Amino acid sequence: MPGALDGVRVLDLSWGIAGPLGVLLLAEQGADVIKVEPPGGDPFRDYSGYAVWNRSRRSVTVDLKQPAGADAFRRLATDADVVVETFRPGVTDRLGIGFDALHELNPRLVYCSCPGYPEGHRFAQRPGYDALVQASSGQQWEQPGWRPGPIFLHMPMPSMGAMFLVPTGILSALIARETTGRGQHVRTSLFQGALLYTTQIWTWVPGADSAFYGTMAKSYPPGVHQEMIFEVAGSEYVHASIMSGLAPVKTQDAILGLPDPSDPEKYMMLSPEERAELTPKRRAAYKLRKRDELIAEFRENNHAIEAIESMEYALGAKGEPHPQLVANQMIATVDDPVLGHTTQVGVPIHLAGTPGAIRGPRPEPGEHNDEIFGELGYTPDEIAAFSGVN
Amino acid sequence: MHALEGVRLIDFGQYLAGPFGPMVIGDLGADVIKVEPVTGDGMRFANQPFFGCQRGKRDIAIDLKSERGHEIALQLVEHADIVHHNMTAGVAVRLGIGYEDCKRVNEDIVYCNTWAYGLEGPLARFGGLDPLYQATAGLEYEQGPVREGNVPNYLRFGMTDTANAMLSVVGCLAALYHQRVTGVGQELWTSLLDGGSMFASDALLVDGEAVPRPRLDKAQTGMDALYRLYETQEGWIQIAAIEDAHWAGLCGALSLPELVDDPRFATRAARAEHRQQLEALLIPRFATRTAIQWTRALDTAGVPNEIAFDSRAGELQHFDADNERLGLVAEYDHPLLGRMRQYGALIDFSETPGLIHGPPPLVGEHTVEILEWLGYAQAEMDELKSQGVVYWPDDDYRWNV
Numbered sequence: 077m078p079g080a081l082d083g084v085r086v087l088d089l090s091w092g093i094a095g096p097l098g099v100l101l102l103a104e105q106g107a108d109v110i111k112v113e114p115p116g117g118d119p120f121r122d123y124s125g126y127a128v129w130n131r132s133r134r135s136v137t138v139d140l141k142q143p144a145g146a147d148a149f150r151r152l153a154t155d156a157d158v159v160v161e162t163f164r165p166g167v168t169d170r171l172g173i174g175f176d177a178l179h180e181l182n183p184r185l186v187y188c189s190c191p192g193y194p195e196g197h198r199f200a201q202r203p204g205y206d207a208l209v210q211a212s213s214g215q216q217w218e219q220p221g222w223r224p225g226p227i228f229l230h231m232p233m234p235s236m237g238a239m240f241l242v243p244t245g246i247l248s249a250l251i252a253r254e255t256t257g258r259g260q261h262v263r264t265s266l267f268q269g270a271l272l273y274t275t276q277i278w279t280w281v282p283g284a285d286s287a288f289y290g291t292m293a294k295s296y297p298p299g300v301h302q303e304m305i306f307e308v309a310g311s312e313y314v315h316a317s318i319m320s321g322l323a324p325v326k327t328q329d330a331i332l333g334l335p336d337p338s339d340p341e342k343y344m345m346l347s348p349e350e351r352a353e354l355t356p357k358r359r360a361a362y363k364l365r366k367r368d369e370l371i372a373e374f375r376e377n378n379h380a381i382e383a384i385e386s387m388e389y390a391l392g393a394k395g396e397p398h399p400q401l402v403a404n405q406m407i408a409t410v411d412d413p414v415l416g417h418t419t420q421v422g423v424p425i426h427l428a429g430t431p432g433a434i435r436g437p438r439p440e441p442g443e444h445n446d447e448i449f450g451e452l453g454y455t456p457d458e459i460a461a462f463s464g465v466n
Numbered sequence: 467m468h469a470l471e472g473v474r475l476i477d478f479g480q481y482l483a484g485p486f487g488p489m490v491i492g493d494l495g496a497d498v499i500k501v502e503p504v505t506g507d508g509m510r511f512a513n514q515p516f517f518g519c520q521r522g523k524r525d526i527a528i529d530l531k532s533e534r535g536h537e538i539a540l541q542l543v544e545h546a547d548i549v550h551h552n553m554t555a556g557v558a559v560r561l562g563i564g565y566e567d568c569k570r571v572n573e574d575i576v577y578c579n580t581w582a583y584g585l586e587g588p589l590a591r592f593g594g595l596d597p598l599y600q601a602t603a604g605l606e607y608e609q610g611p612v613r614e615g616n617v618p619n620y621l622r623f624g625m626t627d628t629a630n631a632m633l634s635v636v637g638c639l640a641a642l643y644h645q646r647v648t649g650v651g652q653e654l655w656t657s658l659l660d661g662g663s664m665f666a667s668d669a670l671l672v673d674g675e676a677v678p679r680p681r682l683d684k685a686q687t688g689m690d691a692l693y694r695l696y697e698t699q700e701g702w703i704q705i706a707a708i709e710d711a712h713w714a715g716l717c718g719a720l721s722l723p724e725l726v727d728d729p730r731f732a733t734r735a736a737r738a739e740h741r742q743q744l745e746a747l748l749i750p751r752f753a754t755r756t757a758i759q760w761t762r763a764l765d766t767a768g769v770p771n772e773i774a775f776d777s778r779a780g781e782l783q784h785f786d787a788d789n790e791r792l793g794l795v796a797e798y799d800h801p802l803l804g805r806m807r808q809y810g811a812l813i814d815f816s817e818t819p820g821l822i823h824g825p826p827p828l829v830g831e832h833t834v835e836i837l838e839w840l841g842y843a844q845a846e847m848d849e850l851k852s853q854g855v856v857y858w859p860d861d862d863y864r865w866n867v
Contacts (some may be wrong), residue, residue: 097667101636102640124677128668137579197788197789202770207689210697210704211774212773217776218623218706222617223685225697226695226704227601228689230680231609232627233623233664236629236665240633244635245813247639248813249469251470252467254646260816261816262813271809272632274809276519276623276624277622278808279806281806282804288513288761288803292514294622294823298619302622313612313618315598321594380598387603391670392671393675399589401659402587403584403587403590404660406660416672419670421669425633425634425662426637427654
């Protein structure tokens with residue numbers, strides 16, 4: 077089966093989360109990705125998600141600080157379609173592999189940079205670890221938690237925004253190249269990734285009345301979606317959905333056996349006072365129910381509801397994996413060279429004509445040095461010298 | 467030229483996860499036509515989330531259930547590169563705008579459906595909102611964190627709407643690239659469920675057993691004594707003292723030099739093992755000075771840190787001079803609400819920049835312009851409007867936005 081991105085070669089210099097995971101979305105739609113690591117390997121190899129985020133690609137090791145190493149990288153870039161890098165602005169220029177140098181060698185090259193902050197911003201030379209961008213962007217102050225003040229976001233939100241912007245920018249530039257014949261410099265950042273997740277909560281309108289900001293504003297206690305989390309028997313939790321797109325057979329409150337069932341479809345429209353009156357009765361009713369039985373009964377009555385558990389649970393750590401993730405082919409087994417038999421998330425973009433696929437486990441550092449540099453005519457001794465392998 | 471100039475997308479979506487992807491594609495320079503029901507998008511009441519998923523589109527209001535409305539929809543599809551929507555199972559086919567219907571009038575079309583759960587399977591018939599898929603991905607469980615005895619904590623950023631939309635953007639652009647190279651279009655789909663799982667893609671089982679990954683503490687400050695928030699005399703500071711050099715610098719900046727070689731904290735592994743003891747020493751120290759004082763001291767000592775910034779619901783980012791200069795802020799006038807700011811370009815292109823076309827449209831704001839382009843005469847348009855087949859704003863405009 078052909079892949080949508082067959083014939084697109086990507087050189088992946090990136091570390092961390094956003095670069096490798098963004099590149100993964102391209103790799104599993106057919107792009108030929110070569111991870112370019114420093115001798116000894118990517119310093120993020122011990123991260124928990126590394127084996128997932130770096131799969132479906134080959135690996136070479138290159139010491140870019142050696143002239144011969146930088147030269148070997150430039151030769152690779154001469155035939156590549158895309159380079160992705162996540163260094164602070166200016167670093168690749170100093171190594172002689174910046175946009176200007178490579179664009180001159182290969183005018184069709186799309187060069188994607190994703191540092192912590194945009195070039196030219198006063199934060200550009202500050203460290204770009206994910207949590208620092210959560211702090212500086214204002215995201216931590218947006219999240220209501222269980223104490224006053226900023227809340228640390230467990231999920232690395234700036235990186236998880238930038239990881240979508242990286243392939244979006246690259247693909248847009250590849251599409252433009254079909255018209256212009258030229259590549260270009262595509263730049264995004266973790267900071268811009270953080271902004272992506274403010275789209276639903278940060279519209280500034282000075283003339284708007286308070287109702288404009290009302291529905292989804294940060295508030296204490298936290299808002300309407302938090303209020304639809306319920307504790308059930310055995311200290312477990314469910315999240316019931318306000319709507320499912322289906323006509324309910326019985327209302328949620330009728331299923332719970334509440335004496336005066338109101339219509340929870342309209343729950344979102346109730347005033348805080350009305351909600352406050354309804355909620356304690358519901359909370360008490362939920363606590364009497366066993367989780368999995370309640371979920372089944374809700375679904376039989378056309379209400380959407382889910383257990384609140386960990387992702388490991390959804391992958392099947394304590395039993396069966398989530399049945400719809402199975403149906404979506406999102407539960408993948410991968411034989412990892414270090415970890416062995418693993419269960420990981422699958423390919424989340426489903427193209428019917430050119431289906432995506434996992435193209436192998438994460439490579440060992442330099443696993444493909446001889447294969448890839450050999451094609452360029454390097455001798456084994458030359459390869460060993462610039463790749464740091466002895 | 468703009469990055470996606472010449473690309474036209476017809477957006478039949480409503481609410482959030484459907485429309486946001488087309489907005490992103492529009493920001494890259496594509497012509498995005500929102501086909502809105504004459505009764506209005508069901509999300510208009512929510513103001514902010516609605517605005518966050520609709521800017522820059524041209525809007526034509528059509529009753530797709532009417533024969534002539536359906537005819538107009540297919541005329542639009544004929545002139546498009548991408549069709550995009552988030553209708554639940556079977557709805558698009560019933561309306562006569564399924565993939566096969568669209569392919570019949572435009573063979574090379576890229577056709578994308580963003581679902582709640584998925585194309586087929588035990589829950590495919592259900593729609594659903596973002597919180598369900600924060601639940602399935604464990605986001606609420608980890609953010610609580612539930613294992614520390616806290617209640618699950620919903621993230622208020624519309625996480626999985628955005629993830630589903632962005633997967634659809636990447637999928638549509640991959641399919642469009644393939645179409646441009648080979649001439650062959652295709653159908654694709656993404657889902658809220660799958661989008662959510664990307665956020666927890668570091669979760670991994672080995673031989674069916676969960677592999678440990680970083681966890682949040684009960685007070686929701688961070689993952690580790692040296693990768694967390696600390697409250698100061700005034701304000702909070704986030705530190706990321708990841709490397710050994712950072713550790714030495716931190717001890718110096720906090721005037722705790724004796725800790726550097728303390729065997730409890732001498733190595734990264736030892737510091738992780740004695741997390742609580744280390745935090746018990748650092749918490750009172752951070753409380754003795756303000757966040758501004760600490761950030762200067764830590765910067766001097768080479769310790770990565772940032773003050774946790776209260777942007778006042780985004781306003782201070784929207785008026786930040788660097789953000790304005792770099793195009794990270796967009797300003798336009800909304801026809802009813804006046805001056806409006808949202809974030810600007812999230813991706814910068816050296817040769818083909820994106821293009822933020824303008825504010826979120828009114829219901830049917832561009833109906834006349836689009837029908838004229840399709841060749842309709844004024845009398846015909848008036849007739850269609852009087853029959854309720856199409857709508858454009860008039861004295862009778864009944865929405866607040």
